Amino acid sequence: xxxxxxxxxxxxxxxxxxxxxxxxxxxxxxxxxxxxxxxxxxxxxxxxxxxxxxxxxxxxxxxxxxxxxxxxxxxxxxxxxxxxxxxxxxxxxxxxxxxxxxxxxxxxxxxxxxxxxxxxxxxxxxxxxxxxxxxxxxxxxxxxxxxxxxxxxxxxxxxxxxxxxxxxxxxxxxxxxxxxxxxxxxxxxxxxxxxx
Numbered sequence: 001x002x003x004x005x006x007x008x009x010x011x012x013x014x015x016x017x018x019x020x021x022x023x024x025x026x027x028x029x030x031x032x033x034x035x036x037x038x039x040x041x042x043x044x045x046x047x048x049x050x051x052x053x054x055x056x057x058x059x060x061x062x063x064x065x066x067x068x069x070x071x072x073x074x075x076x077x078x079x080x081x082x083x084x085x086x087x088x089x090x091x092x093x094x095x096x097x098x099x100x101x102x103x104x105x106x107x108x109x110x111x112x113x114x115x116x117x118x119x120x121x122x123x124x125x126x127x128x129x130x131x132x133x134x135x136x137x138x139x140x141x142x143x144x145x146x147x148x149x150x151x152x153x154x155x156x157x158x159x160x161x162x163x164x165x166x167x168x169x170x171x172x173x174x175x176x177x178x179x180x181x182x183x184x185x186x187x188x189x190x191x192x193x194x195x196x
Contacts, residue, residue: 072181085161087184088193089147093171094183095191098143100136100173140169154195 029037068076072087080086106129113125144165152160176183185191 069180070182072184077181080163081167081181083161084193084196085151085155086163086167088151088191089144089164089168090171090179090181090183091185091189091191092147093143093168094176094179095185095187095189096143096172097187098136098172099132099139100169101175103133103136103173104175106132136173137169140172141165143172144168150193154193 065076072090074082110125110129114122116122144167147168148160148164151164171179
């Protein structure tokens, strides 16, 4: 009997201990108190500080996007400039010296030539720049056709993207150091398209 009474006395003690460790810590908070504790205002109370933080965050994101675009990271490029085919186009143009690179400096020379008092100088300068512009356009279109043909040989006609002619013409007529994305290859590098 002594054993039974001892065991009966141990049971309530263990249940009391369990109740202390795993029971409720207090009354359930009211709903409005719980919502108030979790409340975070959409707009901070200090509007100037919020605007300053927003502007700083936007500047960081814009700087990150500019750097990504300069590197040629596909995440930051326009949809029609992404992928290995358009990267090959950029590298193909950047590995060459194009006529179009000299178009803008020559246009400035033509503007100066128009200030020369002799009328013949201005006329000849204008004729020269129009002929040169036509040659630059023809060169860009030729490069675009060459690039498209090489891409088509590797990936096939159905997987060849569009826009090679105009993108090649536009890139070939930009000054090399002003191109975006920045050139990733050196002059006269041999560029091969592998499809990746």
